[in-house]
Each structure stands twice: as structure tokens, then as C-alpha cells.
Amino acid sequence: MGISGGGAYLGPQEVRYLFVDGGYLRKVAEKFSREFFDGADLPINYQALGSQFTRCFYYDCLPAQSANGESVTNDARLERQREQLSEIRSLHGWHVVEGVMAGTGNRARQKQVDVHIAVDLLTHSYRKNMHRAAFIAGDQDFKPLVEAVVRDGMLIEIWFERSSASRDLLDAADGRKPLDLYEFYRYLERPFKDAHPLPKRWVNESWRVMAGELQRSGECREGSVDLYCHGGEYTIVGPSQGGGGRYRCMGYDNLDLLERVFASQFGEITWRKAPVAPTG
Helix, strand or coil: CCCCCCCCCCCCCCCEEEEEEHHHHHHHHHHHHHHHCCCCCCCECHHHHCCCCCEEEEEECCCCCCCCCCCCCCCHHHHHHHHHHHHHHCCCCEEEEECEEECCHHHCEEECHHHHHHHHHHHHHHCCCCCEEEEECCCHHHHHHHHHHHHCCCEEEEEECHHHCCHHHHHHCCEEEECCHHHHHCCECHHHHHHCCCCEEEEECCCCCCCCEEEEEEEECCEEEEEEEECCEEEEEEEEHHHCCCEEEEEECCHHHHHHHHHHHHCCCEECCCCCCCCC
């Protein structure tokens, strides 16, 4: 039954549906894995991902068969993906819709997934089964679909990773939610996060930190930065928050990872050369 109708609506105060392009979400996970976690598999906690939603729809397809037509059942990636789909299906409120993979090797392409997404999103929108939709996607091919959902009067928000999402797709939606490293990290399994903590973030009232020696200074996309070190812990004091004298800080014991994570948030750091001490 749709939201609007002859009788009073007796369901939840707001019905929200989540639609997930599984192939896109996997590419985002692989990107963050390469850049920050040494290529480790990132275990997504789908229950946490869908905690704000009444229903969640996940769209994906398993890899194609090998070139000789035999099933690639021994392939570890296939097995992991099959187990993942089974796990998602078992979650309350989650539904998995599979397409098919056509071709082999570099010519393999997924089929029907985009059509399934379009049919479901438009059907639920037309029937007013939800008040608003969130869509994890980045492909420009979805722009006409999002425009159609908007024309139908449904609020839709795109969840996206900045470097992989089409600007046209984002402009077509009502809202946008960036999946940066820290936002994506929220939806990983707790054991993985315990074993792979990210640098801590906080806001400091002063440019100088309470303890530590200044190591060097530089510039990033959003302004000046300083690097401090104290007891093996590095702290980058970054640009002020909104220009109001509240400085954004990030701390970690691994300087290389700290700089990479900081750059993902505020842009690459260009460190200034230390002045050369006079001789003689």
C-alpha cells in the first residue's frame, strides 16, 4: 500500500528506502583499501549502513564463468561475493536483486542491474511507498533515472565518493551525501576498525597544540598547516574551521598514513623547506 490513499497513514513517521549499486560501492571500498589499508578486504557492516532506512535494496551480479564455460567456483573472489550476497539477504529489511554477467575476462560486463534499479526506484516512487530515497551510485547513466524520480515528486539523495561520481548525476538529485574516508569507515565491521584505527580528529581553540615540538610547516588546499611531534605521536594542525579561530587537528603515530588521510580531507600538503642555519 502506498503512503497516500483514502485512509490515515498508520506506518512509520517517515519511510526511507536505500538503493545500492553494489558494483559502485565495491569500487569505492577497493579505492579506500588501496589508498589507506594496504589492499585489505574492507568488511562492510550492512546492518549499520541500512540502520536509517525502512527497506534497503542491493543490486549486483556474480562474476562471469571462465572462458571454457566451466563455473569458477574455486575463485576466492566469487566465493566471497556469493557469501556477501547471502549475508545481505539474511538481514532484516534488506533485499538483493541480481543481474547477470555477460562475456568473459576483460570483456565481461554486468547486465540487467541498471534496469532492475530503474524499475524498482520508479515503481516505489510512483506508488509513493516511501517519503524519500537514498541512492548509493556515481554513474552518469543514472542521471535520467534520478531526474524522473525528482519529476515524480520524490525526494532523492545521492551517496557518493567524490573522485568517482558524475557531477551531472549529483546535480540531478535533491541532496548529496559524500562518502569520504571517515564516513565510509563508519560502516565497517567493528573488529576491522579495532585493528585498523584511523587518525583521531578534533578541533583546537589555539593554533599551537598543548604539547609537542614544531617539526615543519606548509600549505594545503584550504590554508596553512603545522606538524608537531610528542612522544612518538604526530599532530597536524590544519586550517581554521570556517575562519573562526578553531583549528582542525589530526593525530596519529604513523606519519605517512596521517599525511595521506589528511590530504584526503583537506588536499595534499606542500611542506616548506626548513631554513638553512648560517655557517661560520
